[in-house]
Amino acid sequence: MTQFRPLTTWEKFVLTVRRRWRGSGFWYGLAIAVIWPFVVFGTRLRWRGGEHIPHTGGVLLAMNHVSFSDPIFDVAFTISHGRMPRFLAKSELWDVPLVRSVLGGGGHVPVYRATAKARDAYRGAVEALNRGEVVAFYPEGTYTEDPDGWPMKAKNGIGRIALVTGAPVIPVANWGTQEFLPPGSGRPRFFPRRRVEVVAGPPVDLSAWLGGPRTRTALDGATAAIMADVTNLVAGLRGETPPAKPFDPAAKTAGLPAAPPAAEPPVAEDERPAS
Numbered sequence: 001m002t003q004f005r006p007l008t009t010w011e012k013f014v015l016t017v018r019r020r021w022r023g024s025g026f027w028y029g030l031a032i033a034v035i036w037p038f039v040v041f042g043t044r045l046r047w048r049g050g051e052h053i054p055h056t057g058g059v060l061l062a063m064n065h066v067s068f069s070d071p072i073f074d075v076a077f078t079i080s081h082g083r084m085p086r087f088l089a090k091s092e093l094w095d096v097p098l099v100r101s102v103l104g105g106g107g108h109v110p111v112y113r114a115t116a117k118a119r120d121a122y123r124g125a126v127e128a129l130n131r132g133e134v135v136a137f138y139p140e141g142t143y144t145e146d147p148d149g150w151p152m153k154a155k156n157g158i159g160r161i162a163l164v165t166g167a168p169v170i171p172v173a174n175w176g177t178q179e180f181l182p183p184g185s186g187r188p189r190f191f192p193r194r195r196v197e198v199v200a201g202p203p204v205d206l207s208a209w210l211g212g213p214r215t216r217t218a219l220d221g222a223t224a225a226i227m228a229d230v231t232n233l234v235a236g237l238r239g240e241t242p243p244a245k246p247f248d249p250a251a252k253t254a255g256l257p258a259a260p261p262a263a264e265p266p267v268a269e270d271e272r273p274a275s
Helices: 009-019 026-042 070-079 091-095 097-105 118-130 157-165 216-238
Strands: 043-048 059-063 085-090 109-111 134-137 169-175 194-200
Touching (some): 026 043, 026 070, 059 157, 059 216, 070 085, 070 134, 070 169, 070 194, 085 118, 109 118, 118 134, 118 157, 134 157, 157 216, 169 216, 194 216
Parallel strands (some): 059 134, 059 169, 085 134
Antiparallel strands (some): 169 194
16 A cells, blocks of 8 residues: 655645646746745645546546635645646635636636526536646535534535546545634644645546436436545545445434435536537
């Protein structure tokens, strides 16, 4: 089994400086350059599994979400293995002038939640994958609500995008970012230095759903398979056994199970990628 090899501070810095401008856009690259030294010197960072990220072509990264700082470490992990990730991020961030420059220049995809433009994020992700980009995805949509920090039941958007495009889905897990920057806190904890670990696994096996009808059942099944692989990686980092079933935020009210979702028709023909 491949073991973690801690990166030296110099290796971390050189890898990031070397790659931050490669397809990043000026403001995105500048943000990486400004933030990354604080991460290098403020944490004990280890990672492995980067060889699973394809060197070329469209790829989806499915990641767990436990801290506002997750994207910082996930960006560092991805670019240090030769690729520049594009994130799906809530549209409200585009209302902040400097943040808008960073996200827009970096080619990230705005998510207009609960609006008529919500499907734009789906189309933007598909277009990015068809261009051969790396699209980074937090399938849970927000920080996990699981009391113990395990990945919770995800929305099936990533399953839909994966089945429509056929792009490989690489599960990525991190642990320790919630200690570096706890959810709801705006102050990172630099002392003592927290250990942050990031690991990627092999592509998720979605063969049971690829090529079949893209019904709600298929999308949910593909998404569950993706999250199961992410959860197994988190379990490896934590050295613990995950819950038998992921926490379902829709079912927490009054302790009752969530109502089964209504049937959904297959994806329309105009949502399929161009051949």
